[in-house]
Each structure stands twice: as C-alpha cells, then as structure tokens.
Amino acid sequence: xxGELVLAGLKSVEEYIAVHVLTCxxxxxxxxxxxxxxxxxxVIIAHLGHAAGKLKAFSLASxxxxxxxxxxxxxxxxxxxxxxxxxxxxAAFILLWVAPAANILAxxxxxxxxxxxxVLTRIVAALLMALVVxxxxxxxxxxxxKKREMALPAAxxxxxxxxxxxxxxxxxxxxxxxxxxxxxxxxxxxKVLVWGIGxxxxxxxxxxxxxxxxxxxxxxxxxxxxxxxxxxLLGGVFLVGVIGRLLPETFIQNWLGGxxxxxxxxATMIGSISYFATMTEAPFVDTLMKLGMGKGPALALLLxxxxxxxxNWLAIGRVFGxxxxxxxxxxxxxxxxxVGWFFGNFVY
Numbered sequence: 001x002x003g004e005l006v007l008a009g010l011k012s013v014e015e016y017i018a019v020h021v022l023t024c025x026x027x028x029x030x031x032x033x034x035x036x037x038x039x040x041x042x043v044i045i046a047h048l049g050h051a052a053g054k055l056k057a058f059s060l061a062s063x064x065x066x067x068x069x070x071x072x073x074x075x076x077x078x079x080x081x082x083x084x085x086x087x088x089x090x091a092a093f094i095l096l097w098v099a100p101a102a103n104i105l106a107x108x109x110x111x112x113x114x115x116x117x118x119v120l121t122r123i124v125a126a127l128l129m130a131l132v133v134x135x136x137x138x139x140x141x142x143x144x145x146k147k148r149e150m151a152l153p154a155a156x157x158x159x160x161x162x163x164x165x166x167x168x169x170x171x172x173x174x175x176x177x178x179x180x181x182x183x184x185x186x187x188x189x190x191k192v193l194v195w196g197i198g199x200x201x202x203x204x205x206x207x208x209x210x211x212x213x214x215x216x217x218x219x220x221x222x223x224x225x226x227x228x229x230x231x232x233l234l235g236g237v238f239l240v241g242v243i244g245r246l247l248p249e250t251f252i253q254n255w256l257g258g259x260x261x262x263x264x265x266x267a268t269m270i271g272s273i274s275y276f277a278t279m280t281e282a283p284f285v286d287t288l289m290k291l292g293m294g295k296g297p298a299l300a301l302l303l304x305x306x307x308x309x310x311x312n313w314l315a316i317g318r319v320f321g322x323x324x325x326x327x328x329x330x331x332x333x334x335x336x337x338x339v340g341w342f343f344g345n346f347v348y
Contacts (some may be wrong), residue, residue, distance in 0.1 A: 005242045012241025012283065013234055019188060020109060023195040024279075025230070027176040028105035030202075033222030034172055035067050035213070038165035048082060048091040058134040061091040062127055065098035066107070067173075070102030071232065071276065072312035077101045080319045082086035089141050090134035093328055096316070097133050101307035102126035108176060109279045110302065111157035113286050118295070121343050122302055129303065129335045136331050141324065164209040171202040243284070259344025261337060268298035271304030272329070275312075281305035296344015304336040 004190035068078060075096055100106075102122055111119035138145065162215045179191040206215055256263050260274030276284065285298050285304065293301075309327065317325035 008245040009238035009241040023179040031172040037218040048087040061094040068099040090138035256293040259296035264340030265337045267301040272300045272308040275309040276305040295348040296340040300340030
C-alpha cells in the first residue's frame, strides 16, 4: 500500500514537470522577479495609502496582486511590508488575499487544467471577495487607520515605472499567457515553440534596454522565487497524487457533491485550514472533481485553498494582530461559502 501511494505521488510529479514547468513556471518566475526589480515600491505604496481614494487603492491592490506569485504564507512579508510602509489596511489585506488566491501564475494553470469557465469565475469571485475584504477591514479598523493616516507623510510622486520596464513586463505577461491560450489543443511542442519565440523576443528587448547589472538583479530575484516556491510546488503535487489515491469516492460524492451551502462550507473549511503551495490547488481540485465534487464547492476550494491556511492564520495574527486576523479569516470563510453556493447554483 505504501509503495502504491509513493508511485501515485511520483506519477503526479512526473506529469506536472513534463507538461507545465517550461511554459508556465519559467515565464511566471521571470515575471515575478521583474515586478520586484523594476516596479517602484515607494510609488505603489503612495497609491495604496490612506490619502488615495478607496476605489483607486483597492483596484490597484487587486490588479497588482495578480502579478505576485505567492502562497498564503510567503505573501505575508509582502503585505506586511506594504502595510507598515504606509498602505491602508484594506489595500494590504486585498493583496494578502488576491496574490495567493488568484495570481496570474495560478490562473494560467487553472485554465490549462480546469478550463476557461473555471478560471473566469475564479477571477470574478476573487475580485468581488477582494473588494468586500478591503471594505470590511477598512470599516472595522477605521479609528486605528485614522490615527495611522495622521502620522504618515503625503505622497509626492506618480510614476510607477519606466516605459522600458513596462514594455518588458508586458512581454513577460504575453510569454506567460500565449502558450496556454494560443495552443489549447495539439502537441505540447507547439506550446514550447510559442514560449520559445516569446522568450527570445523578451530577452532580446531586455538586453537592448537594460544594463547587465539590472538584468543580473532581475534574474537573482527570479531565482529567489524559484528557490522558495518550486520545492513546495513539487511537494504539493506529490501530495495531490497521494491524496487522490487515498480519498474514498463516496466521501467526496456524499459531502462535497452538488452545490449546497454545506458542501461549499466544508470545501471552504478544508481549503482554509490546509496548506497549498501556489498552483497545487488546481490539480487537487481536478482530482476531487473527477471523484464527484461539485463545481461550486470546487470554486470555493480553488479560492480558499491557496488563499488561507492554518499557518497563514497564525502568521497574520503575529504580524497584524489577533483582531485583524480574526476579522479577515472569518470574512473569507463566509465569503468562500457564499461564493461557492452562488456560482454553483446560478452560474455553472
């Protein structure tokens, strides 16, 4: 039995490496490194701060978070750094939610495994939940935020990044998306060809507009993401294979099938307690859906699986305070349950 479980896990890892690493992970890690290297953190903080309008700050936090490839634990230093540098609590917790729940790396992978419908609903649901989270955190802690606002300096700059950097990051986004959306059927080598062309164009442009020092710094940042995320990713994929072998089909069908509130709540709780490295949620959910899980609960698990975890709860409490952690976690569990129920009954 033990040997069968190990083989199931290794087979899952083999399939993942063969199909998804080159055309999904490589450009995603390069994109993450570029965001760190070429985007002005000070200006983003200024736009996310208390002086900025809430709609503007929340929208920027939500959209910017799509490009941060992070799991529920590794995103905490990013969110806390932005918060303690001057961001509003609403914008910081939006980043804390959207980056692991719906980053572009995870979205591309979700689309390649679960299809367009699931990835589109994941984007819509994540954004709606992000806006609610932002407003809940802002209203709940408005008195505390008012005191922080008075102690912060006013923003003076509006420039986020150079045009050259914007073009480079746009090319990286295209290289990341193109293989999986231009070549949805056919042999894998066609995806590799699209990825290869995009990569050559991107690096050709990079060497033309960036210095060797800037490119080296970019690649070092990208390598940091590889070291932090990739081992967890492989371990998570291995566990997905093992769990898929262990889970009785009757349990999934009886408790997570359909689109009822209880099924969505159970899926949300499973996701909010378990730890998922970014992107491991897609193959895990795919496995459960094949065993009978409903689409509504599947969406709830897709969102809360990478977005929350028990270690995430504890770390948020330590960094932001127990009250903020409690409000955030309870809000996400309620929203995850309602989103799974709503989309399961009225959209799918």
